[in-house]
Amino acid sequence: MKVILSYGLGADSTAILTRWLSARSSRNFDLKDLIVVIAQTGDEHLETGHLVETHVFPLLAKHRIRTIQVARASNSQRDGIVTLDDTTEPTTCYIQGAYRLSDEMVEVATVPQTGGIRKCSLKAKGWPLDVLIAQLTGGEEFVHVVGFETDELTRMMRDMPLGLPGRIPSYPLIEWGWDREQCEWEIFDHFKVWWPKSACSFCPFALASAAGLARALPRYVANPYEAFKALTMEYLAVAANPRQGLIGGRQLYDALLDFEGGPGLLADFQEHLNCMPWAIYDVRRAFRASADDMMKAANAARSMTRVAAGDRADMVRLLDYMATHHLPSGARYEIGRHQRVWIHERNLYYPCPEQAFVTAPALAIDKANKSFDQAWEEALKGPSQLTFV
Ligand code: SF4
Structure with missing residues (x-):
């Protein structure tokens, strides 16, 4: 056998x-x-x-x-x-x-x-x-x-x-x-070697515990190639959804900011990002309401579409121009680690739409859930405009 x-x-x-x-x-x-x-x-x-x-x-x-x-x-x-x-x-x-x-x-x-x-x-x-x-x-x-x-x-x-x-x-x-x-x-x-933990170099399960994070951070500082892979993945994910992050919703980026050798690594990471092709994405999420509680989201359908492409400086300038000259009423411009124009923000009540134009490395493909169009229509008609007295 x-x-x-x-x-x-x-x-x-x-x-x-x-x-x-x-x-x-x-x-x-x-x-x-x-x-x-x-x-x-x-x-x-x-x-x-x-x-x-x-x-x-x-x-x-x-x-x-x-x-x-x-x-x-x-x-x-x-x-x-x-x-x-x-x-x-x-x-x-x-x-x-x-x-x-x-x-x-x-x-x-x-x-x-x-x-x-x-x-x-x-x-x-x-x-x-x-x-x-x-x-x-x-x-x-x-x-x-x-x-x-x-x-x-x-x-x-x-x-x-x-x-x-x-x-x-x-x-x-x-x-x-x-x-x-x-x-x-x-x-x-x-x-005559101590065998290290095997895992994908960005494994969020390996980062989930304090001990796992303590093992991982020096590994990233010692190995920028692996750090950049994890950070790029996280950066793009957070651009599309600010609630993402490799450490149970928290960001590896933040953990490295406070770690010895981390700020230098992150400065190099920004240079790494500068060398990539960039894009402006239109990211939309249509949240459905939970069956018995309109304050709870059941699930969301997502659409992500590239609307412009170029180098990082061009994309940042373009979105900045859009935000400065063509900001729709009710929209919000956010500048920080990520640059976004929020067209719709998540509401307290569901269904509701969420939409942002965001600059990010041009690594994601255009993709929408099959049910997106219908979910988006329903989200736009949701109770976001209701006034509760
Ligand atoms: S990221 Fe997923 S596949 Fe990779 S080591 Fe972690 S659990 Fe396994």
Whole structure:
């Protein structure tokens, strides 16, 4: 029976590999039955890729373990997956992926959402691996090894009934009683490095806790490439919706302002933005009312359309001219980290429209929800003009 290890490039699954490959008694299968599968989101930390290439891949190559790296081909499942590598002698960790999660986020001017399930992970990791594993097993029984450790029993319980037909889940770290610290020591014993957290370099889940943020900020200051990727994504998302941000609705930009080395990094980031093509976007949101409470929004349909393009200075001047000479009655001009002309602002009562012209890097595509036109009509007729006595 095939034994398939989902290798997330982190300490947990790395520790499983080092133990299996160093202690024969730790496994009950032959290494020729083992396949290591990796889903590349396209946005993993450079450091992680370097460590995998330096320490893990040589070990896998030494034992001639089949190692397959895949990624999404596009934002549509219809386009399937791309095989980046399939070899028993892995050398390169293709962390650049194919269609990157960051491509998808930037195209629609948003950040991965932290409320509810990790949709980004299901799309960029879970789904490509399911497709690959289905191809490898053809519906036959297989052992699927996942690196949950002893602090992740809830995740293990949720994971157990999931997956493809024929899947027999296996959680070696929980069988061994290993927590993350023990995994890190196992790796340190072998490679003499402390394995960092693996994640997309902008992962909002990694920034959600104080400890996660404390780990991430020095990493950003030390690695402007990764910082600019995260900051650009956030900047664009906030331009489209001031309530966005990579730290649970708060902005990474603000956290870096108060961190040693952060202001210098942010000055360089502004220069980075200056070198990009820019646009003025017309961003509209049509809020529907909750069924039983007109002071609560049910959901919103959004439209984002590029109305002008050029360099940053031109776009700023153009919007400034519009705001100075053609500001409609009731509109508001806002200048700060973002430059906006608010045509409609969110109301206390729903349905209601929200509309702003905003300058931002020209990275988002024109896009509207299918239901937008109808929702917009309804929002414009909403109670925003009512006077409550
Ligand atoms: S690492 Fe974070 S951002 Fe990347 S796919 Fe996983 S949850 Fe989403």
